[in-house]
Amino acid sequence: MDKNEIYETIFRRKSIRKYDQDTLDEEILKDIQGEVMDLKPLIPGIKTEVLLISSEDVKTRMMKKAPHYLAVFSEEKEGYLTNVGYMLQQMDLLFSANGIGCCWQGIPTIKDHVKPRSELKFVILLAFGNPDEPLHRSDISEFKRNPIEKMTDITITDENREILEAGRLSPTATNSQAWFLSGDDSCIDVFTTKPNFIRSLIAKKYIPIDAGIVIYQIMVAATHFKQNPEVVFKEGIEKKGYIYCASINLNPDRK
Numbered sequence: 001m002d003k004n005e006i007y008e009t010i011f012r013r014k015s016i017r018k019y020d021q022d023t024l025d026e027e028i029l030k031d032i033q034g035e036v037m038d039l040k041p042l043i044p045g046i047k048t049e050v051l052l053i054s055s056e057d058v059k060t061r062m063m064k065k066a067p068h069y070l071a072v073f074s075e076e077k078e079g080y081l082t083n084v085g086y087m088l089q090q091m092d093l094l095f096s097a098n099g100i101g102c103c104w105q106g107i108p109t110i111k112d113h114v115k116p117r118s119e120l121k122f123v124i125l126l127a128f129g130n131p132d133e134p135l136h137r138s139d140i141s142e143f144k145r146n147p148i149e150k151m152t153d154i155t156i157t158d159e160n161r162e163i164l165e166a167g168r169l170s171p172t173a174t175n176s177q178a179w180f181l182s183g184d185d186s187c188i189d190v191f192t193t194k195p196n197f198i199r200s201l202i203a204k205k206y207i208p209i210d211a212g213i214v215i216y217q218i219m220v221a222a223t224h225f226k227q228n229p230e231v232v233f234k235e236g237i238e239k240k241g242y243i244y245c246a247s248i249n250l251n252p253d254r255k
């Protein structure tokens with residue numbers, strides 16, 4: 001699949017919820033299998049498995065059906081949800097860049113007969129197929145997102161504007177955007193907001209996944225601007241009301 005426009009796709013992608021129910025060609029599905037094998041983890045020590053399944057394998061729970069789904073399974077180690085977010089967002093952007101619609105699916109789940117296909121814990125689905133609605137946004141104003149000032153206390157400069165913007169536009173479950181970017185012009189620290197009790201009942205699983213998504217989109221943008229970024233996990237980083245996730249060191253070579 002073509003990876004040349006992954007960065008540009010951040011600025012036009014959207015969740016697709018209406019699909020042509022025809023299955024994709026075998027050749028395309030084979031390509032997708034290949035891409036799935038090639039996904040880069042955020043935390044390499046965590047075992048994951050991604051299965052390509054069909055609508056017959058999914059309890060859609062009132063959501064519209066898609067012809068195909070990626071079902072992600074993982075070992076339950078520290079950071080595993082953020083790792084899944086980071087990995088599956090690679091497929092979200094890749095699908096969108098290659099004319100295929102997709103949507104993260106936290107509400108639907110796999111049917112019981114799929115569970116024995118992996119020894120790992122089922123985490124989440126990504127629906128995909130040919131879109132039966134426009135694949136892309138035609139203007140950035142169509143993104144429903146908080147303004148950048150609400151999401152960061154980093155001083156915005158010409159150098160970091162597009163990188164922070166790539167983070168801002170990340171998809172999140174229920175569009176909660178429950179994360180915050182701190183740091184400076186060489187390192188972005190990613191935090192998630194501490195949900196209140198009621199919200200944590202619903203969002204506990206999704207907020208760390210959302211953090212993995214934002215980390216990936218920032219990495220794509222920083223790489224686009226040739227900054228050779230790397231993700232680091234710092235010790236002892238605290239911010240009142242937030243939980244620290246990870247940092248993106250924008251210029252590790254400059255240290």
Ligand SMILES: Cc1cc2nc3c(=O)[nH]c(=O)nc-3n(C[C@H](O)[C@H](O)[C@H](O)COP(=O)(O)O)c2cc1C
Pocket residue numbers: 013014015016017063103104105106107108143170171172173174175206209210213
């Ligand atoms: C972890 C996660 C779970 C999601 N679960 C669902 C879902 O179950 N059903 C749905 O319609 N959309 C789901 N979404 C899509 C979000 O609602 C969507 O990304 C958000 O509203 C922003 O819209 P956009 O993706 O079109 O930019 C999910 C997104 C994420 C990141």
